Amino acid sequence: MKKWLPAALSFLLLLPLTACGKQNYLERTNIVLGIAIDRTDKDQLLVIDNQVLFSTALKEKSITSSTKAPSVRAARENLNAMSRGSVTGSKLQVLLLGKRLLQEKDVMPLIDVVFRDAKNATNARVIAVDDSIEEIMSFMPRDKTHLSVYLSDLVDNAYDKRSIARTEIKQFHYQYFEEGITPAITQLKKSKNEIIVTGTALLNNKATYIVSLDRKESVLLQALQENVESASVPYTIPVAGKGQVSIDLRSKQKVKTSFVRGKFRFDIQMKISASLLERTFTMNAEKQVDEITKMVQAQLLHDARALVKKLQDHHVDPVGFGLHARAFEYSHWKKVQDHWPDAFADADVHLTLDVEMKGLGAVK
Amino acid sequence: MEPKQITDKLVENIEHLRSLFTHTPDLIIHPVPLKTGQHGVLVYLEGLVDKLSINDHILHPLIYEGNAKTPPRNAVPNGGKTTSASRWSDVEAGLFQGKSALFLEGQPHAVLFDTAGWPQRAIEEPQVESTLKGAHQGFTETASQNIAMVRRYIANRNLKIKQLTVGRRSQTRVYLLYLEDVTHPEVIREMQGRIEKIDIDAVINTGELEQLIEDNPYSPFPQYKVTERPDVAVSHLLQGRAALVVDNSPGVLIGPMVFVSFLQALDDYSTRWMVASFVRLLRFTGLLIGIFLPALYIAAISFHFEILPISLLMSIGESRARVPLPPLMEALLMELTLEMLREAGIRLPSPVGQTVGIVGGIVVGQAAVQAGIVSNIMVIVVSLTAIASFILPDQNMAASIRLIRFPMMLLSAWFGMIGIVIGLTTLVGHLIAAETLGLPYSSPLAPARFGDWKDTFIRIPLQKMLNRPQSAHPVQSTRQSPSAKNRGDDK
Incomplete structure (x- = not known):
């Protein structure tokens, strides 16, 4: 008996510790996999959520409901009122932001609830939608996959295979609050029957939409971020008058940061190893390796410089040059840290690029 | 007042026998007219004895061949032990063990012949513990046979056997087997002490005995292994554990066990x-x-x-x-x-x-x-x-x-x-x-004995397993010499 008493007592003490509260049965929970937010004309939020529908009888896997409310949490209350079970965002996959909303408002306070309520998932992909979110959210994948899963797969695939930015909510939070970098998120649009990943949407530090990058520019952006160090990215280079070559590239780079004559200066040395995937004109690839390499190098350099210029023109720094500036030129960074994108727009960026052809493909 | 000693009068002895065993129809009292002219009776419990050997080796020689010079106790049926008893309690115990008692006129003792031959099962493969590569013979309900099966594996005089008795009524014979130079003496002392402390009416099989001698009856986990396979028993004996052969039960109890050894099989x-x-x-x-x-x-x-x-x-x-x-x-x-x-x-x-x-x-x-x-x-x-x-x-x-x-x-x-x-x-x-x-119980995990981990989650090649596991604290730990030439473990 003496032996059992402490055990029983400690067990009783453990009971209030657990704090699990009530049970939360899976099948009685409305699991929100996707939320889309846009603004309405009347300065309200249009919130559409996409929930899992557990039913073997129906073909549909998801159910979409929309509401108008002043805030996301208020919208959830509205949606809760419509639901059979409790609504939870703990498996959130995608967070879609309408372009209109992005252009006009700082979205961070709107999605504050996602971070503040610890039950919410923070690995949902943040996506910018080119046109109306309603169209995307009413889209029905042909294989009846759950829409939100479809969207997150789409984004993941775009990131893995084509190097288009993928930003999860927690990264978005970092990019927003970190002075040395500006947010970049995946951009989607709906064409007639399909949803297409169009590229990367660049936002400023107020999470307001600035400019979009197309897919080719997105690849270079990832290359500049050294994100394609291990992933292969096909990159198509038009060859004047002849056709085009496609290459598979990996990049590494060295950035030298300095402060010269009142300006930041970044010397970027990109090393790109490429292999040939396709050429649409006749040539002796083996003999003309140097020629192709030169061609590729010239084109890549041109595109990369154009991209950097575009970023500077629009006062955005998705690459995170500000992090280099802070690391190497802290005293100068200190003065500009509150308006880094402007300082970046002013900076000298010298980009050199070295292409090495690693392979010419399996055929001669 | 009950006489404790056998008297030299045959009639008195028979009478006393009859009064001891009332309502015992299987008690056979067979009059034996010896060739020497002496009168005697052979007493045994039908069913516990081998009638053929009684006939061939006891009755026939006594009636037709014997002479005064050869005492009847020289008759040795089955090559078993022949003893003489002068106390009734010994005779009684002997009869229940399948012995037959010969009472002779004028002799104040009985000769007990080992004529045990009760119904027993043939040796067959245990059904609950099948194996792929092990031996296909299992223990039976006869302790002596079980001990013999263990002996066949370990032909070494260091295999010691302690005979104990459990159960006031059942008088179940229990044999504690161990390797004297391997098993820790404390283990044997502890196990023997626990068995001797048992004061119970009867023990029917090993499972009961197991519960009577375990450390913690409130634990959900088994603390001894009960096996029907001689090879398993031998393998544990060689690891420094003790085996308990219980008469009338095909299960042999092995201890002290550790948690992980329940996850090991001989096939490993x-x-x-x-x-x-x-x-x-x-x-x-x-x-x-x-x-x-x-x-x-x-x-x-x-x-x-x-x-x-x-x-x-x-x-x-x-x-x-x-x-x-x-x-x-x-x-x-x-x-x-x-x-x-x-x-x-x-x-x-x-x-x-x-x-x-x-x-x-x-x-x-x-x-x-x-x-x-x-x-x-x-x-x-x-x-x-x-x-x-x-x-x-x-x-x-x-x-x-x-x-x-x-x-x-x-x-x-x-x-x-x-x-x-x-x-x-x-x-x-x-x-x-x-x-x-x-x-x-959770050795070699807690306390951690890393040497034994060679044979815990994985089993390394046999050539590398030079020592016995430490979980049973064997006094002799070397099992195999590194050169793999000299393998005798007899000092």
Whole structure:
């Protein structure tokens, strides 16, 4: 008996510790996999959520409901009122932001609830939608996959295979609050029957939409971020008058940061190893390796410089040059840290690029 | 007043015998007119003796061949021991052991011939402990035969046997076998002490004795191994453990055991080490699945479905949506059904036993899912747990694991993952604290004896296993010399 008493007592003490509260049965929970937010004309939020529908009888896997409310949490209350079970965002996959909303408002306070309520998932992909979110959210994948899963797969695939930015909510939070970098998120649009990943949407530090990058520019952006160090990215280079070559590239780079004559200066040395995937004109690839390499190098350099210029023109720094500036030129960074994108727009960026052809493909 | 000594008057002796054994129709009192002219009677219990040897080796020589010069005690049937007894209690005990007693006129003692020959089973392969590569003979209900089987494996005089008796009424003979130069003397002393302390009416088989001498009757885990295989018993003897052969029971008790040795099978040593290691790991996985899978499933779908990948979540959700029962009820229903099916299968004669499987398989596996009473994921979970607990080589341990599953399920249904963690902590705490015959039960994990890990989760090649495991504290640890030339362990 003496032996059992402490055990029983400690067990009783453990009971209030657990704090699990009530049970939360899976099948009685409305699991929100996707939320889309846009603004309405009347300065309200249009919130559409996409929930899992557990039913073997129906073909549909998801159910979409929309509401108008002043805030996301208020919208959830509205949606809760419509639901059979409790609504939870703990498996959130995608967070879609309408372009209109992005252009006009700082979205961070709107999605504050996602971070503040610890039950919410923070690995949902943040996506910018080119046109109306309603169209995307009413889209029905042909294989009846759950829409939100479809969207997150789409984004993941775009990131893995084509190097288009993928930003999860927690990264978005970092990019927003970190002075040395500006947010970049995946951009989607709906064409007639399909949803297409169009590229990367660049936002400023107020999470307001600035400019979009197309897919080719997105690849270079990832290359500049050294994100394609291990992933292969096909990159198509038009060859004047002849056709085009496609290459598979990996990049590494060295950035030298300095402060010269009142300006930041970044010397970027990109090393790109490429292999040939396709050429649409006749040539002796083996003999003309140097020629192709030169061609590729010239084109890549041109595109990369154009991209950097575009970023500077629009006062955005998705690459995170500000992090280099802070690391190497802290005293100068200190003065500009509150308006880094402007300082970046002013900076000298010298980009050199070295292409090495690693392979010419399996055929001669 | 009962006479304790045998008198020299035959008639008195017979009378006393009759008064001792009333209502004993199987007591045969056979008058023997000796060739020498002496009068005598041969007394035995029919059924416990070999009648042929009584006839050929006792009656025939006494009646036709004997002369005054050769005392009857020279007759040696079956090559067994012949003793003389002058106390009635010895005669009585002897008769129950299958001996036959010869009383002669004018002699105040009886000659006891070893004529034991009771009905016994042929040696066959034990059905509950089958093996792929081990020997196909199992212990029987006769202790002497069982000891002989062990002796055949260890032809060494260091194999010592202590004979003990348990049970006031049953007088069950129990033999404590051990290797004198290997087994720690404290282990033997402890085990012998515990057996001698037992004061009970009767012990019917090893399972009873096991519970009477274990350290902690409130532990869910078995603390001794009971095996029907001589090779298993020998393997444990060589690891420095003691074996207890109980007469009338084919189960031989082995101790002190440690937790992990219940997950080891003799086949592990006769198959090549890579395969054996894989199977070992499989068993440890099975152990974890067997205890935790239903609990994890309940915790996941009633508290933290976030831990499930999205596609799995959707398929589980779909199959759960139709089920009217909460997860715990669903799991309990299925697990209890499974346990009932298993229990029903054991007791039923094998032709009927198959029907149980079919009924269970069809009704539970298919119809219940179609009727929407349970989800098909639950069926998978239950089947997986069943298979996982079936791969444990020891029946007692497998039964314990099956039992622990239920409190785990309750904990997980009440407190989710935290409940499982509490359960796991309690279990680990218990295992660490547990002792068997005064030695730590969870050795070599706690206390950590890394030398023994060679033969715990995996089994390294036999050439590298030079020492006996330390878990039973053997006094002689070398099992194999590194040169692999000199293998004798006799000093």
